[in-house]
Amino acid sequence: MKTLFRYRLLDNLKALAIVAGALAAICAFFSITFGETEVNGANSLTGAIWALVIGIVTTRIDLRLGNQMGTSRRSAFLANLLGNLAVFAIASVGLTVLTALLQIMSDGSQRFVVTDLYQILYSTSGNYVMTPGEYGMMALLSFVLFAAMGSFGMLCTTAFWRVNKVGAWILGLSLGLGLSVGFPNLMYRLSPYLIRPLRILTTNVWAMILFLLIWAVVFLLGTWLLARRAVIKPAAK
């Protein structure tokens, strides 16, 4: 398991470096080209999408490689999970440090403004450059957000792996329709009952952290239940 964990961690760090480089390049491009740039929540949201992709892409790779190299599904799953969580932790700290540095450098400037999800929703200091404690909470929130999204990615990819072609069509269409039609409609109909919970989530960062953690655990349990009896087969050509 240790070797597979190491493989996953190193592979993920390469992916993180690419995403971080792209993010920095995009910010620099817009700042230089257009003279002013406002980046709101991009770090967390970009990281969340990246974490989702990590979950989708890496799970099958590690289950396959693990089996070829004499590792059980259980160990491969754990190595994948721990490897992903490790890089999510590094990413959340890294993105927080990057945000803090950018904010310190651009403090008072009208040409480049960067904020993040935590600051938009939860910061109480009201300052552009937050306190160290707030940056710490920002990193923690980012981490659990990445963990939840990454776990969702793991669940999705494993679910698609377990079903046949017809099942994949049904799953894909259900997911698409669910997210685009079902979920918004459900939210609309439940909105009178959701106002209070949503207010709690958007005003209390610990509530949001707990909410995301619960979803991460649910997704991971689902992933393991699907992966534990999966037939290890090669990628389709």
Place this chain on the structure above:
Amino acid sequence: MSIEIKNVSKRFGETEALKDVSMTFESGKIYGLLGNNGAGKSTLMNLISGRMFPTAGELLVDGERATENDRALGRLFLMSEANLFPEDMRVKTAFDWAARFYPGFDGAEAVELAERFDLNQKSKINKLSTGYGSIFKLVLALAANTPYLLLDEPVLGLDAQHREMFYKLLLEKYAANNCTVVFSTHLIYEAAYMVERAVILRKGRVLKDAPVEELTAGAFTVSGPAEIVDAYLAGRPVLNETAIGGLKTAAVEGEAGNVPESLEITGLNLQDYFIALMEKEDRV
């Protein structure tokens, strides 16, 4: 020290790929796992290596349950047609990681073998041709130095020269490590000289599980004028017959006994025995 298969069955929907098979692959022997297409050879190897779960039965490696057991799985290496490596991984990177996964993996040997086979180590695994894909996996298998080596159609796509190289290297590896080799192949004639014991599967069941010498010594070929051959064959267990013009050749189980002068008796090699056995089963 062995791999034990105990009353293993595997069902895929309506299809029973393996039906209550039992066998033991003992330490330090070369086994030929033979059978027609769909006999269950690959399924058996996939079950041993944990790629799928049996519907019933038990698989043990050195007395330990093989299923979901890192220690047991780490003692064997399966080389099969399926490529389970990440698509963008390069050959050399695979060697480096294999050395970390398998304590006995000899990286220097892997590099040397790759050079002997003209395998480009900088190439991405998914860009290799069928033949070189097999060579890549063969190199890994030979360099892994695990106690158990499972080779599922190892020479798929290899040219004659590379096949000969592989057989020679496999024998050298076996002699050096005294490992257990289980390999399935359709090219029985080429590999027969290496096989000590043959396990013949047919439609998911074990048809024969015996030393090769015992199997081939227990059958022979008789040929000559058709009428005399027919008379000779009366009451004997015939595996198969071929008639061309007035001449007939038949494979027969058992001992030759009293043979008329006009008939010629020859021994049966493993491939001919296998073919004859399958033809007999086809008639049943």
